[in-house]
Amino acid sequence: DTGVSQDPRHKITKRGQNVTFRCDPISEHNRLYWYRQTLGQGPEFLTYFQNEAQLEKSRLLSDRFSAERPKGSFSTLEIQRTEQGDSAMYLCASSTSGGQGADTFGSGTRLTVV
């Protein structure tokens, strides 16, 4: 297993376009998280899945954002009608449920909205 994979690594899009990012977690991890990180700040939580169920969404996740995790495997994060304020690094993390085990993060997708 090569860890958490995110695709693409970089995305440049024009304002108003839709974008979709993919996250492939570690195969045996049933929890999956999405975070957003802007320059100079720590990552901010967006949403969380346990298996295929989306259990929690941050107030940061506006109605332009949607996330899915079909069959409890990979996950996608879609942003509709992108705005310049959406420019950020989008990070995915996965972990197993129970205990205090480490969360494993991907390298992120850097989104630039022009």
Added chain:
Amino acid sequence: DAKTTQPNSMESNEEEPVHLPCNHSTISGTDYIHWYRQLPSQGPEYVIHGLTSNVNNRMASLAIAEDRKSSTLILHRATLRDAAVYYCILRDRGSQGNLIFGKGTKLSVKP
């Protein structure tokens, strides 16, 4: 989750020990202390965690104060590859949710 306070930045010389402090005066009895670090252009990486006793692993040591209101991450011999932002995070024992990151401490390592 309770808040933590860390210095914005620290400097170290290569091959010297580094002590990164974290204050968490409002920690509850069920909060674990986690440390993650983030290298430039990478996602955060787990470093270590503990509850009450000091902990050691191949990356670092975690020293926890007796009253648990503060802790220190110790890198025994800093290398240039240890230059990163280090985050101290409290996570409740029963938590199944996300990590709450602050701004962390940016560690610079001089050759």
